[in-house]
Every structure is written in C-alpha cells, then in structure tokens.
Amino acid sequence: MNTFLTIEDLTVTLGTSCPILRSVNLKVKAEEVRGLVGESGAGKSMIGKAVFGTLPTALRITSGRIILDGEDLQSLSPRERRRIIGAKAALIPQDPLTALNPSRRIGPQITNRLVDILGWHKADARLRALELLDEVHIPEPERVMRSYPHELSGGMRQRILIASAFAAKPKLIIADEPTTALDVIVQKQVLQMTKEMQKRHGTALLFVTHDLGVVSKICQSITVLYNGLVLEDTSIAQFFKQPSHPYSAALLRATPKYTDPDSSLMPVPSAVIRAADEEVRACDRIHQNV
Amino acid sequence: MDNARAQIKRKIGVRLWLSGGWLTFLVLAAIFAPLISPQDPLAQDLFTSRLPPFWVDGAEPGYPLGSDSLGRDVLSRIVFGTRIALSVAFIAGTITCLLGATLGLIAGYFRGWPDMLISRLVDIWMAFPPVLFAILLIAVMGTGLTSIIIAIVVIDWTRFARVIRAEAIGQSAMDYVASAQVAGRTRFSTMFREILPNVLPTIAVLLTLEMGIAVIVESILSFVNLSISTDQPTWGGMISEGRVSVHQAWWVLIFPLLTLFLTVLSFSQLGEGLKDHFDPVLK
Numbered sequence: 001m002n003t004f005l006t007i008e009d010l011t012v013t014l015g016t017s018c019p020i021l022r023s024v025n026l027k028v029k030a031e032e033v034r035g036l037v038g039e040s041g042a043g044k045s046m047i048g049k050a051v052f053g054t055l056p057t058a059l060r061i062t063s064g065r066i067i068l069d070g071e072d073l074q075s076l077s078p079r080e081r082r083r084i085i086g087a088k089a090a091l092i093p094q095d096p097l098t099a100l101n102p103s104r105r106i107g108p109q110i111t112n113r114l115v116d117i118l119g120w121h122k123a124d125a126r127l128r129a130l131e132l133l134d135e136v137h138i139p140e141p142e143r144v145m146r147s148y149p150h151e152l153s154g155g156m157r158q159r160i161l162i163a164s165a166f167a168a169k170p171k172l173i174i175a176d177e178p179t180t181a182l183d184v185i186v187q188k189q190v191l192q193m194t195k196e197m198q199k200r201h202g203t204a205l206l207f208v209t210h211d212l213g214v215v216s217k218i219c220q221s222i223t224v225l226y227n228g229l230v231l232e233d234t235s236i237a238q239f240f241k242q243p244s245h246p247y248s249a250a251l252l253r254a255t256p257k258y259t260d261p262d263s264s265l266m267p268v269p270s271a272v273i274r275a276a277d278e279e280v281r282a283c284d285r286i287h288q289n290v
Numbered sequence: 291m292d293n294a295r296a297q298i299k300r301k302i303g304v305r306l307w308l309s310g311g312w313l314t315f316l317v318l319a320a321i322f323a324p325l326i327s328p329q330d331p332l333a334q335d336l337f338t339s340r341l342p343p344f345w346v347d348g349a350e351p352g353y354p355l356g357s358d359s360l361g362r363d364v365l366s367r368i369v370f371g372t373r374i375a376l377s378v379a380f381i382a383g384t385i386t387c388l389l390g391a392t393l394g395l396i397a398g399y400f401r402g403w404p405d406m407l408i409s410r411l412v413d414i415w416m417a418f419p420p421v422l423f424a425i426l427l428i429a430v431m432g433t434g435l436t437s438i439i440i441a442i443v444v445i446d447w448t449r450f451a452r453v454i455r456a457e458a459i460g461q462s463a464m465d466y467v468a469s470a471q472v473a474g475r476t477r478f479s480t481m482f483r484e485i486l487p488n489v490l491p492t493i494a495v496l497l498t499l500e501m502g503i504a505v506i507v508e509s510i511l512s513f514v515n516l517s518i519s520t521d522q523p524t525w526g527g528m529i530s531e532g533r534v535s536v537h538q539a540w541w542v543l544i545f546p547l548l549t550l551f552l553t554v555l556s557f558s559q560l561g562e563g564l565k566d567h568f569d570p571v572l573k
Contacts, residue, residue, distance in 0.1 A: 052468070052471070052472045053471075054471055054472060057401060082471075082475075082476070085474065086472070086474025087474070089472070090472065091469060091472045093468070093469055094465065098464040098465045099466050099469050100469075101466045101470070101484050102466075103488050103490070104484075112470075116474060116475070117473070117474040161469075
C-alpha cells in the first residue's frame, strides 16, 4: 500500500539544545487513520506544524526527513514546498473559532486554495465548495458561502473547516485535535463527519488527540508520544488489547470509565513516568554522542 | 435570516451623524470658500476694525462673526483657514498612516530582524519631544504646506507602527493565518489578504485620530508662526493674533478656537463611530 506521509528520524529543537521532538518516526498509509496521542506538551501538534512548515520561529528542524507522497519536503525550495503541501495535504485546525478569517466571507476562504494553487476557475471552485458544504450537511450552502464566520456556530465552522480541508482532494489530512473546542454532542457529529469524509475520499488521516476514546472509534493505528519521543507505534486492536509499553498501559488505565461511575481516576504511576523519562534521556545521550 | 440581520443592523449613531456632519460641512466650506466668504480674508480696513459678532450691538452686516484689529473678517478667515487645516489633515494623515501601518504590519507579521529594526527605530523616534522635533524640522526645511506635512509624517508615523505592530502580532497567532499558509499562500499575500483586513478597523480609527492631531500640530506651528507664510489665514495664526487682543475683541480668539476644538473632536469621534460601524464582529 502507498505511504502518503513518512517522517524519518525527525528532530526539532528549541534554540540549539532543547529538543521538542526526538528522532520521531511516523508513517501514514493511504486510507489509513492514524491516531497520534500524548499528554499536553508532548509535541503532538509540533509534528503537524513541522510537516506544514508552520513551526514557531524559535523552533528548528535539526535532522530528519519529511516525505509527502514521494516528495522530500526539506529538499524543496519554499515556493515548491508550498505548492506541494497546498495541493497534497491539508489541516483541520484545533479551534474553529480562530481558524477562519473573521473579516472574509466563507466562500472565498474555501475556494482560495483551489484557485490559487490548483488554478481552478472561480466558478468551478464555487461549485465544488457548494458540493463539499452539502457533503458535511450544511443547510443552505449558498447562504453560508456568503456569510461571515461570526454569523455561524462553532460546530458549523468546524464542519466548514473539514469541508475546506477536503476541497483540493488532498492525499493527507492532519487533524489537530479538531474536537477539543466543541461540546460533546457536536464532537460526536464532527467525528462522524470526519470519518465519513475520509472514507469517501480515501484520504490518509493523521488524527492528533489526547482522547483515547476518540482514537478507539475512528483510528486503525496509533502512535504514542511522550516528551517528543515515540514510545509506541502499533495497531488499534493491539494497543487496546495489550499495549507493549508500560506508559501506554498506564494511559489506558488512566482513561475514566463512564460505565462505572464509582471507579476512581487512576493517575499514571510515577515509576512509569520515571522509566519514560529515562528513555528520553537515553535517546538524548545517543544523539549527543553522534 | 436576512430579515433578522436587518433588525440587528446597527444604527448610525448620533456621534457619527454629528461628527460626520461637521466634517462634511467643513469640507464644503473649504471647497466653496471664495463663494461663501462674505469678505476677502486678507482685506484690511481700519474703519471696520474690531467689529463685534452679529448679535452684539455695533455689529455691521457683512461681518457676521466680527472683525479683528486690522479690520479683517473673522468668518472669512476661518473659512479660508479650513482649506489649510483640512489639506494638512487629509494629506499628512494619509501619508503617515500608509508609512506607519506598512512598517507596523511588516514588524508584527514577519517578526525577526525586520521587527527588531523597526521597533528600535520607533523607540528612538518616540524619545524626541514631538513638537520640538517638528519646530526643528520646519526651521531646517523652511515654512510652507509641504514642510508641515513632512514634519507631521516624520514625527507621527511611530504611532501607527506601534499600534499596528501589536495588532498584527495578535492576528498572526490566530489559526487562520497558519491555515492560509498551509493552503499555499505566500508570506506577503498572507500579510495583505489575511491580516490587513482584520487590522483595518484599527487603522481607520488611528487615521481619523491622526487627522485630528495633524490639525492640532498645524495650529501649533501656525501659533508660533512657523506654518504657512503669514499672509495666509490659518486657525493657529488667528488664535495667536486673537490672544493679544482678547480683552478688547474676544471673538477673534474664540471663534477659531471653537472651530479647531469641534474639528479635532469630530475627527476622533468619527473614528470611534466608524470602528463600531464597520467592525466585522458584532460588538
């Protein structure tokens, strides 16, 4: 099967010495939905930002390769990279409230990419946008195209962002916690919608989240990140049946079970954290010696 | 939906009506100055000196707001002074805005060394006392409309640069900017098409404020006789002349002062009103 995104040995550091991502390896195959989980600050979002070249200015990629559908992004000129990324990959951002430009109408914000990168005619791009809005069950797409973001609800905006991500028929979509800013009911709809769209278009999806419940529903494989280090990379069935890393097992145990309201919350044991930290240090030592 | 939108559509407030009205009135007065002025603003006539305004005993028809100690008509001089005040406001305001906002946008969006350069320049610039700086500039360049405009641009672009930089930093942190870049936008196109529209309300407010400030600066310079050649009527010049004879003829001081006050107030209120009216997000 085709691999749409390959990240090899990716290291991102803050300044010259402080690593944010430590030799991360990650693959997303065609039609695969891969969950990327980890605590806050583990570097989940930074992987997406590294792929899209939108890392904060203080962060630098110090080693590694990012291959998007056969093209090594690091070896391309910025202009080429923008074109490839714009045509082949898309982002579903975290916060629907800030991800749409408040002073521009919805329509052009969806069609921009089609017109600018793929050179579509405005009229074709408009038809495509209407079709996509219909696919994500937006009522009255004509009117929504003419609206400003503040006239729409958060759930609608997130659906628009999903539609917009699929607009250029990308090979890969990175969804950066697309449901955290929404309430539980809307969350469910948005998840279903994302999954539905992914199936229909055969897109590879990298789903960044800290919610294992979400992962179990929509992903086929999972990558566990701790402090910038990949601790586990396995299939979903394997992960939930028998995780190979003690940290993953502890994470699973720490997930609250709403079927049993009396069960107390289980923190990740400090021994597991210490062991994980030790692995992180070991990884840093290897890289300093090289 | 469209009906509902019409219902919540904001009314043009009293503030916008009054300030806009006064400024429109001034613009018309400036354009048609020769037609509406009752007298030649420069004509001196010692027989009609220090005539009081029309409601006071001893007023002469043809001098509705009285005359100064040289017998020149106060109203005509205010009307002709409007031409200079408004040209300075519009031209200096616009140039200052373009220069300052562009630099601020670049500093706030690109950060890094352009930001360092522009911000340090702003810091240094702002350490100069502005009016003194303006007087110094005029002294070097000589008096005249162009010099005044240049002086205002040179001393006041920092205001725009500062504020727009801060706004641009805030907007750059929003997800939609990252999204635009992921969708293949170039940096410059992102700056102009994504960020600029969102700082426009702020720019509009600053621009109108700046026009008010330009009017004040021009008046200050006229007051100290550093503005236009003395045979052209300016509000500042009239205030300066009226000050001397305030006990004998208060109207020579009060009317230009009032005009100046109302104009500056209108500019700032217009900005506030426009901001409320055009802000894309309903407040």
